[in-house]
Amino acid sequence: QTLRFGSNFALDHSSTKAMEVFKSELAKTDVDLDVNLFPALQLGGAQENVDQVRSGAIAGTWIGISYLSRIVPELEAVSIPFAFAERQQAFDLIDGAVGEKFNALLAEKGFVALGYMELGFRNVTNSKRPLNSASDFEGLKIRLQPNETHLATFRALKANPISMDVKEIYSAMQQGVIDGQENPYSIISTNRFNEVQTYLSDSQHFYDYIVVVVNKDSFERLSASEQAAVKASMTTAINWQREQAAADDQAAKQALIDAGMVFTPLTAETRAELRQRSSGIVDMLKQKIGAEIVEQVTTELAID
Amino acid sequence: MSVAIIIVFVILALIGMPLAFALGSASLVGLFIGDMSLSVLPQRMMHAIDNFPLMAIPLFMLAGELMVAAGILQRLVDFSNSLIGRVHGGLAHVAIIAGMVLAAVSGAAVASASALGSALIPSMRKQYDSGYSSAVIASAANLGAIIPPSNAMIVYALMAGSTVSVGGLFMAGVIPGIILTVGFGALASLIAWRRQYPLNEAKISLKVIASKTVQALPILLMPIVVVGGIVAGAFTPTEGAAIAVVYALVMGFGVTKELKLSDLPTAMFHAAVTAAMVGALIAFAATITFAFTIDLVPMRLAAWIQSLTDNPHIFLMLVMLLLLAVGMFIESNAAYIMLVPLLAPVAQHFGIDPLLFGFLFVFNLVIGMMTPPVGVLLFVMCGVSKIGLNQLIRSAWPFILLQYVVLVMCILFPDIVTWLPRQLGY
Amino acid sequence: MTKYAEPTSALTRFSQLLTWLDKASFAAIVAAMALMALLVSVQVILRYLFSASIDSAAEISRLLFVWAIFLALPQGIARGIHVGIDALTSRMPKSVYHWIWRFTTALSLVLMLILAWLALDAIADKWQQMMPTINITASVYYFPVLICGLHGTLHLLLLLCQDRPPAVQEIIE
Ligand code: NA
Ligand code: NA
Numbered sequence: 062q063t064l065r066f067g068s069n070f071a072l073d074h075s076s077t078k079a080m081e082v083f084k085s086e087l088a089k090t091d092v093d094l095d096v097n098l099f100p101a102l103q104l105g106g107a108q109e110n111v112d113q114v115r116s117g118a119i120a121g122t123w124i125g126i127s128y129l130s131r132i133v134p135e136l137e138a139v140s141i142p143f144a145f146a147e148r149q150q151a152f153d154l155i156d157g158a159v160g161e162k163f164n165a166l167l168a169e170k171g172f173v174a175l176g177y178m179e180l181g182f183r184n185v186t187n188s189k190r191p192l193n194s195a196s197d198f199e200g201l202k203i204r205l206q207p208n209e210t211h212l213a214t215f216r217a218l219k220a221n222p223i224s225m226d227v228k229e230i231y232s233a234m235q236q237g238v239i240d241g242q243e244n245p246y247s248i249i250s251t252n253r254f255n256e257v258q259t260y261l262s263d264s265q266h267f268y269d270y271i272v273v274v275v276n277k278d279s280f281e282r283l284s285a286s287e288q289a290a291v292k293a294s295m296t297t298a299i300n301w302q303r304e305q306a307a308a309d310d311q312a313a314k315q316a317l318i319d320a321g322m323v324f325t326p327l328t329a330e331t332r333a334e335l336r337q338r339s340s341g342i343v344d345m346l347k348q349k350i351g352a353e354i355v356e357q358v359t360t361e362l363a364i365d
Numbered sequence: 366m367s368v369a370i371i372i373v374f375v376i377l378a379l380i381g382m383p384l385a386f387a388l389g390s391a392s393l394v395g396l397f398i399g400d401m402s403l404s405v406l407p408q409r410m411m412h413a414i415d416n417f418p419l420m421a422i423p424l425f426m427l428a429g430e431l432m433v434a435a436g437i438l439q440r441l442v443d444f445s446n447s448l449i450g451r452v453h454g455g456l457a458h459v460a461i462i463a464g465m466v467l468a469a470v471s472g473a474a475v476a477s478a479s480a481l482g483s484a485l486i487p488s489m490r491k492q493y494d495s496g497y498s499s500a501v502i503a504s505a506a507n508l509g510a511i512i513p514p515s516n517a518m519i520v521y522a523l524m525a526g527s528t529v530s531v532g533g534l535f536m537a538g539v540i541p542g543i544i545l546t547v548g549f550g551a552l553a554s555l556i557a558w559r560r561q562y563p564l565n566e567a568k569i570s571l572k573v574i575a576s577k578t579v580q581a582l583p584i585l586l587m588p589i590v591v592v593g594g595i596v597a598g599a600f601t602p603t604e605g606a607a608i609a610v611v612y613a614l615v616m617g618f619g620v621t622k623e624l625k626l627s628d629l630p631t632a633m634f635h636a637a638v639t640a641a642m643v644g645a646l647i648a649f650a651a652t653i654t655f656a657f658t659i660d661l662v663p664m665r666l667a668a669w670i671q672s673l674t675d676n677p678h679i680f681l682m683l684v685m686l687l688l689l690a691v692g693m694f695i696e697s698n699a700a701y702i703m704l705v706p707l708l709a710p711v712a713q714h715f716g717i718d719p720l721l722f723g724f725l726f727v728f729n730l731v732i733g734m735m736t737p738p739v740g741v742l743l744f745v746m747c748g749v750s751k752i753g754l755n756q757l758i759r760s761a762w763p764f765i766l767l768q769y770v771v772l773v774m775c776i777l778f779p780d781i782v783t784w785l786p787r788q789l790g791y
Numbered sequence: 792m793t794k795y796a797e798p799t800s801a802l803t804r805f806s807q808l809l810t811w812l813d814k815a816s817f818a819a820i821v822a823a824m825a826l827m828a829l830l831v832s833v834q835v836i837l838r839y840l841f842s843a844s845i846d847s848a849a850e851i852s853r854l855l856f857v858w859a860i861f862l863a864l865p866q867g868i869a870r871g872i873h874v875g876i877d878a879l880t881s882r883m884p885k886s887v888y889h890w891i892w893r894f895t896t897a898l899s900l901v902l903m904l905i906l907a908w909l910a911l912d913a914i915a916d917k918w919q920q921m922m923p924t925i926n927i928t929a930s931v932y933y934f935p936v937l938i939c940g941l942h943g944t945l946h947l948l949l950l951l952c953q954d955r956p957p958a959v960q961e962i963i964e
Binding site: 065097099103104105106108109112113116117118119226229232236 | 401402404405408409412417599601651655658659661
């Protein structure tokens with residue numbers, strides 16, 4: 062039997078390489094399961110991959126968690142701005158009770174979550190000024206993903222959020238149509254945004270996960286030993302990816318600095334100020350997806 | 366699954382089923398045999414169309430429809446006539462020059478052919494025979510897909526993924542497009558001179574040229590705004606196409622004042638239906654591409670071609686010969702959709718410049734639109750001029766041959782294609 | 792040449808119903824195209840003149856495009872402007888060509904009917920999912936596919952009832 066996984070992540074992304082690890086780990090076990098990987102949009106975009114998993118056309122996908130949040134809105138609970146100080150906090154959260162809650166909700170919609178990889182902290186770049194204080198965010202025209210929580214966060218910081226297609230960002234920044242954008246360091250680096258941007262920050266305003274999901278019915282048709290082998294192989298792959306992603310993130314950041322970007326880290330006070338200014342988002346999320354799951358996240362992360 | 370799909374598709378296509386439905390039926394049979402969920406069909410169809418870059422196609426078509434309705438084309442013809450009407454084979458040159466300028470604002474060869482044909486064929490037929498007139502118009506229309514903007518290039522770039530940009534491909538077409546225009550002109554002169562076609566009565570007058578240029582100026586500026594904006598990165602091809610629509614509206618209502626509010630619904634409807642024909646092919650073919658990918662066909666095909674030769678030049682020649690044959694029998698949009706995802710990655714593996722490969726791919730299939738037995742432009746011209754296919758082909762073959770000569774030139778001297786886009790940083 | 796079927800009153804009424812449907816779909820297509828062109832150009836103007844943007848513009852214009860294309864497809868069927876290969880059929884005896892035309896048209900009809908059924912499934916499946924930037928169900932993307940399947944089925948049925956294959960030249964273009 063062949064398990065097929067589609068994704069929009071590029072061939073050289075750490076998550077794709079981790080799926081290769083999964084494939085070879087599974088091959089080492091004594092179960093008779095083949096894995097075929099179709100990264101780099103080979104089977105269509107992320108939203109389509111979700112549909113394909115849901116209808117059982119393919120076994121699974123590895124995608125940014127936000128693509129599932131219109132099916133399981135509660136997933137947005139981890140989109141509280143400035144919630145994580147470092148990545149280990151994010152892993153602890155998702156490997157704990159909150160992750161279990163997510164998995165149960167995903168199962169209701171027909172998905173089995175095999176685990177969570179790192180997409181990474183999102184950081185703001187811009188061409189106007191170094192981001193030293195919270196007020197430096199004000200008035201900046203920043204491209205954001207088409208996501209209500211993200212847009213509302215930057216409106217709360219009095220920035221000027223703009224939504225446009227990924228492919229247009231580079232030239233829009235070159236033209237000065239927008240002042241900046243926000244992405245993980247590795248994405249900023251592979252898209253060569255440093256060529257059209259001056260200032261790099263470690264704003265870490267959101268942390269993004271990649272989730273590996275498979276079709277629940279297909280998964281349950283596997284024998285108990287096959288299910289165990291898949292889970293164990295995926296755990297190995299995910300642990301490998303988390304280390305690799307951290308290393309890639311560090312390397313990309315250094316590459317951006319070496320390429321001439323001016324890097325200004327945020328002080329703890331500024332970060333607290335930014336969290337304060339965007340604190341209304343927590344209430345907005347409670348309204349939108351229910352207070353219980355949001356409070357669970359804020360409690361575990363000790364956010365007041 | 367893939368074998369079943371190919372067999373079913375070939376049989377249905379050969380017995381004359383519309384290609385889009387043949388693709389759709391074949392993909393359903395394939396999904397069924399491959400024990401895949403049939404829900405793949407509507408999913409792939411919808412997601413294949415739910416695509417921002419693809420929206421450029423109906424918008425460019427709409428801009429073209431509006432320009433004809435607005436009488437913009439007539440100004441173009443008058444302008445070309447004042448410039449070059451006096452030369453041997455004058456009206457033919459008028460058609461070619463008008464075709465070139467029209468090409469720079471319109472994305473589609475077929476739309477150019479019917480527009481130019483209905484505007485020029487009546488007067489051309491008074492001087493030349495119908496076959497020659499139609500061959501000239503078809504050639505001039507072919508420029509529409511070579512000189513930017515070009516719907517064919519948009520479809521190619523879409524199918525090739527992120528390896529080539531639409532803007533880069535557009536720029537690749539500029540110099541070959543100019544060479545073709547000059548070549549068509551020379552050929553038209555030669556034929557007109559040998560057949561002793563008469564000269565125009567009108568004398569060339571600077572005053573007339575000046576007034577016709579002023580009248581045509583807003584149209585001549587349009588490519589600079591639309592194509593220039595796309596190439597400079599000021600807007601995407603889709604946005605450029607929308608701006609072309611706005612431009613045509615402003616021209617039609619404000620400058621020529623020939624556009625009527627009642628023209629708009631028909632123009633929009635025509636643009637949508639024509640785009641839906643391309644869209645149907647793309648949508649159904651997307652399901653087949655899915656099945657092929659699942660069966661690892663692209664990977665195996667790539668491995669097979671690489672086992673045949675490791676020489677990029679031989680590979681390129683093989684692809685060009687394949688496309689020549691494909692261009693004769695298969696409608697070009699269907700060919701992009703089926704072949705680009707298979708061949709573009711292999712070309713990249715061979716180290717062939719993606720822009721060069723993309724341009725040659727498009728150019729070859731664009732010529733195919735004029736080659737029998739299946740040649741969309743031939744059919745359009747037969748319809749417009751009410752002549753038979755044989756009569757048209759007797760006059761068209763020198764123009765077809767000339768295009769293949771330019772294609773070979775582009776292969777031998779790739780700088781013709783790649784120099785301009787490289788200068789512009791693509 | 793094969794005889795054409797005589798138009799019956801039921802057939803006339805069926806064809807009238809389709810004419811009415813075509814008119815409704817014409818209006819919807821024009822509206823979708825106009826809004827789409829408007830939205831894309833307004834977005835450019837907003838960006839350059841006002842440094843602003845509509846959050847959901849790209850999404851809504853794509854949705855309108857999907858509607859325009861899938862609604863226009865049956866209109867294309869009605870006008871017989873689908874691309875096909877005539878290399879073989881043009882050399883066939885008329886009666887053979889007629890039977891083959893009946894077969895491929897019936898097969899196209901089945902395909903459209905299956906498409907409608909599958910689209911209905913997709914609508915049900917997507918009903919609870921919301922679009923990324925607007926709070927309406929994501930199944931609005933599949934409605935035009937459903938309409939396309941049904942409208943296309945009706946047009947192909949009419950073609951079969953009229954039993955008049957297009958002259959070979961018309962198939963192409
Ligand atoms: Na063009
Ligand atoms: Na041809």
